Amino acid sequence: MKIQQFVVIGLGRFGSSLALELMDLGYEVLGVDLNEELVNDMSAYLTHAVAADATDEDMLKSLGIRNFDCGIVAIGSDIQMSILTAILLKDLGIKTVVAKAISVLHGRALEKLGVDRVIFPERDMGVRVAHQLVTPNLLDY
Numbered sequence: 001m002k003i004q005q006f007v008v009i010g011l012g013r014f015g016s017s018l019a020l021e022l023m024d025l026g027y028e029v030l031g032v033d034l035n036e037e038l039v040n041d042m043s044a045y046l047t048h049a050v051a052a053d054a055t056d057e058d059m060l061k062s063l064g065i066r067n068f069d070c071g072i073v074a075i076g077s078d079i080q081m082s083i084l085t086a087i088l089l090k091d092l093g094i095k096t097v098v099a100k101a102i103s104v105l106h107g108r109a110l111e112k113l114g115v116d117r118v119i120f121p122e123r124d125m126g127v128r129v130a131h132q133l134v135t136p137n138l139l140d141y
């Protein structure tokens with residue numbers, strides 16, 4: 001079976017953790033971030049890492065983005081960057097686009113753009129920890 005390929009845009013705390021875990025699970029991961037230092041730090045651990053602006057459509061095309069199975073927009077605080085990147089990933093034809101949102105309205109905007117899955121990391125983690133706290137034998141939720 002073909003190895004699934006992921007592109008993670010934004011290698012902050014959330015994006016880098018996600019990218020590293022996908023690598024550990026045996027998938028191929030391309031990481032993209034504006035921050036060159038961050039990209040240099042991560043390049044040893046990812047299949048490929050590129051310092052670039054993800055809102056640069058030509059750059060995304062040159063990386064062959066449409067061939068990736070799943071794109072993750074892990075940009076939070078800059079909502080404009082998040083939304084523009086999500087639109088480009090959808091338009092370029094990535095099958096599944098996942099994006100992180102930092103507010104309910106941000107999440108609604110991402111859903112309206114056709115993002116396949118919107119993640120609210122802090123909210124989702126709060127729910128998960130609550131379940132773990134009241135169900136001691138539950139290893140993972």
Ligand code: ATP
Nearest residue numbers: 010011012013014033034053054075076077078081
């Ligand atoms: P975290 O909590 O995961 O650290 P955050 O919401 O604080 O994330 P942001 O500052 O919004 O993080 O962005 C996460 C990463 O996305 C940063 O490393 C930033 O350099 C990168 N980033 C922001 N805009 C772009 C862009 N247009 N292209 C590529 N990377 C970007």
